[in-house]
Amino acid sequence: MRQIKKRSLRPSPALIVAFVALFAAMGGVGYAAAKLKPASVKTKTIHDGAVTTGKIADGAVTTPKLAPDAVAPNAVYAMNAAKLGGAAPGECQTGWLKVSAVIDTTNLNDAQPDGVVPGFDCASKAADALSIHRDAVGRYTVTVAGIDSGTVVAGISGANPANAVTAASPITNGQAIVKVWNNLDAQFVDGKTVSLLAF
Numbered sequence: 664m665r666q667i668k669k670r671s672l673r674p675s676p677a678l679i680v681a682f683v684a685l686f687a688a689m690g691g692v693g694y695a696a697a698k699l700k701p702a703s704v705k706t707k708t709i710h711d712g713a714v715t716t717g718k719i720a721d722g723a724v725t726t727p728k729l730a731p732d733a734v735a736p737n738a739v740y741a742m743n744a745a746k747l748g749g750a751a752p753g754e755c756q757t758g759w760l761k762v763s764a765v766i767d768t769t770n771l772n773d774a775q776p777d778g779v780v781p782g783f784d785c786a787s788k789a790a791d792a793l794s795i796h797r798d799a800v801g802r803y804t805v806t807v808a809g810i811d812s813g814t815v816v817a818g819i820s821g822a823n824p825a826n827a828v829t830a831a832s833p834i835t836n837g838q839a840i841v842k843v844w845n846n847l848d849a850q851f852v853d854g855k856t857v858s859l860l861a862f
Contacts, residue, residue: 761785761813762834762861764793765820766805768843769854771797782859786810801843801851805859807834813861815839820858827855834861 674682764782771778776797784792786809796804807813817831826847832840841859844851 759785760860760862761810762793762807762815762859764805764859766795766803766841766857766859768795768797768803768857771795771803771853773797780805784808784810797853798840799851800853801855803841803843803857805831805839805841807837807839807861809837810834810861811837813839816860816862817841818858819843820856827852829855829857831859 760783762782762784764780766780766782778795779791780793780795782793784807786792786807789808792808794806796806798804811834813834815831815833817829819827819829826845827843828846829841829843831842839859839861841857842851843853843855843857
């Protein structure tokens, strides 16, 4: 009877050399990737979409490195709001200009005591955000929407500013009192243009 030889399960020398070469090649690629020379990766070697948010370290890309149109408008608004102390656009804070208006009192009289004042109100962009009521000759109440308090500075502008004087009370409960009188005889007078600033 013929005896069957058992085959050896040991790898051949050629197979061992092949495995050693394979592992050396794989290790060499890993070594090369870990040891890139500075500035050796150029723009043309990066595929589109290869650099994702997860691959960018926090703080690695700063605003000066971005093109002017690289940031979406909402992000620009957010950055601007952050520069303004985190306040939303239009929000009033202490020390900011709250109101700016030039008030022409010419058309205010007993028959028509009320009017809308064109100007800037940081708390409201409504067309009637600033309004005026003539209380008496040379005495007016200016109402500012959304602003409860503030320091007011008033001055005369327009024709003959040197002949009149004006004063304004601080804004209290959304209103400021403005008074205008003649410089020569201290009599209250209508028909003057008043510049008004509130902080």
